[in-house]
Amino acid sequence: MxxxxxxxxxxxxxxxxxxxxxxxxxxxxxxxxxxxxxxxxxxxxxxxxxxxxxxxxxxxxxxxxxxxxxxxxxxxxxxxxxxxxxxxxxxxxxxxxxxxxxxxxxxxxxxxxxxxxxxxxxRNEYVSISAESSAREIEEIVNDGIFYQDYLVNLQERVNNGDLEAKECLERHLSVQAILKKPEYIKYKKDREYTRLHGKGDTRR
Structure with missing residues (x-):
C-alpha cells in the first residue's frame, strides 16, 4: 500500500x-x-x-x-x-x-x-479448478491412510534431500492452499453456494 x-x-x-x-x-x-x-x-x-x-x-x-x-x-x-x-x-x-x-x-x-x-x-474457473484438483488429490492421499500434514512433511523431507519431483509437488500443494485461504476464494465459495440455493449470483456487498 x-x-x-x-x-x-x-x-x-x-x-x-x-x-x-x-x-x-x-x-x-x-x-x-x-x-x-x-x-x-x-x-x-x-x-x-x-x-x-x-x-x-x-x-x-x-x-x-x-x-x-x-x-x-x-x-x-x-x-x-x-x-x-x-x-x-x-x-x-x-x-x-x-x-x-x-x-x-x-x-x-x-x-x-x-x-x-x-x-x-x-478467473472463477481457475479458482474452481484449482480447488477441486486440490480436494481430489487430498482425498486420494487420505484414502491411502496418510494424514495430509504428514504427507506434506514427507514431501519437505524429500525436498531437503534434493528430490526435484517432490519440490514441484510441494510447491503445487502450497500454492493451492494459499489460494484456498485467499479472501477472493472465500467470496467465490460464498457466491457459488448462493447461486446453488437461489439460482443466481449474490449481488449483495
Missing part, C-alpha cells in the same frame, strides 16, 4: 502479471481496501491510470474521453470491489492481445466492462 500511495503511476506501470497464478500470488490489496485508505475518488484516479494505458493502446476512430473513463472506473469499483489492480492489469493486457476478440472502430465503457466480465469468468 505504501508504494502505491507514494507513486501510483510507477506502481501501476511495474505491475506485470502474466497469468492468473501471478494475480493470486500477489498481495491481497483489493479496490475496497484501497478505498478505505484514500476514498473512492483516489481509487478512481489509480484505475484511470490503467484505463488510460488501455485506451491509448488502441487506434480507433471512436475512443473515450476523460468523463467516460471516470464513469467506467466507477462501474468497475462498484462491480468488482474485491478485485486487485493485478486483475485489471492482466485483463487489459489480454484485451490488448485480442484475447477477447477484435476491436473495430469503437472503444467505450461497455466494451471494457464486457472484457472484465469475460476475465471474471476465466
Amino acid at each position: 505504501k508504494d502505491l500511495l507514494a507513486s501510483p503511476k510507477e506502481y501501476c506501470r511495474e505491475l506485470a502479471p502474466k497469468n492468473l497464478s501471478d494475480v493470486f500470488e500477489a498481495p491481497y490489496l483489493p479496490l475496497s481496501r484501497i478505498a478505505i485508505e484514500i476514498d473512492q475518488i483516489g481509487v478512481r484516479a489509480i484505475l484511470s491510470i490503467l484505463l488510460t494505458e488501455l485506451v491509448s493502446f488502441f487506434n480507433v476512430g471512436k475512443t473515450m474521453n476523460d468523463m467516460q473513463v471516470a464513469m467506467t472506473c466507477d462501474l468497475i469499483i462498484d462491480n468488482y470491489p474485491e478485485y486487485k489492480l493485478e486483475d485489471f492489469k492482466l485483463c487489459f493486457r489480454n484485451a490488448m492481445a485480442l484475447k477477447y476478440g477484435k476491436l473495430f472502430d469503437r472503444l467505450d465503457g461497455g466494451i471494457i466492462m464486457e472484457w472484465i466480465s469475460k476475465y471474471s469468468r476465466e
Whole structure:
C-alpha cells in the first residue's frame, strides 16, 4: 500500500502479471481496501491510470474521453470491489492481445466492462479448478491412510534431500492452499453456494 500511495503511476506501470497464478500470488490489496485508505475518488484516479494505458493502446476512430473513463472506473469499483489492480492489469493486457476478440472502430465503457466480465469468468474457473484438483488429490492421499500434514512433511523431507519431483509437488500443494485461504476464494465459495440455493449470483456487498 505504501508504494502505491507514494507513486501510483510507477506502481501501476511495474505491475506485470502474466497469468492468473501471478494475480493470486500477489498481495491481497483489493479496490475496497484501497478505498478505505484514500476514498473512492483516489481509487478512481489509480484505475484511470490503467484505463488510460488501455485506451491509448488502441487506434480507433471512436475512443473515450476523460468523463467516460471516470464513469467506467466507477462501474468497475462498484462491480468488482474485491478485485486487485493485478486483475485489471492482466485483463487489459489480454484485451490488448485480442484475447477477447477484435476491436473495430469503437472503444467505450461497455466494451471494457464486457472484457472484465469475460476475465471474471476465466478467473472463477481457475479458482474452481484449482480447488477441486486440490480436494481430489487430498482425498486420494487420505484414502491411502496418510494424514495430509504428514504427507506434506514427507514431501519437505524429500525436498531437503534434493528430490526435484517432490519440490514441484510441494510447491503445487502450497500454492493451492494459499489460494484456498485467499479472501477472493472465500467470496467465490460464498457466491457459488448462493447461486446453488437461489439460482443466481449474490449481488449483495
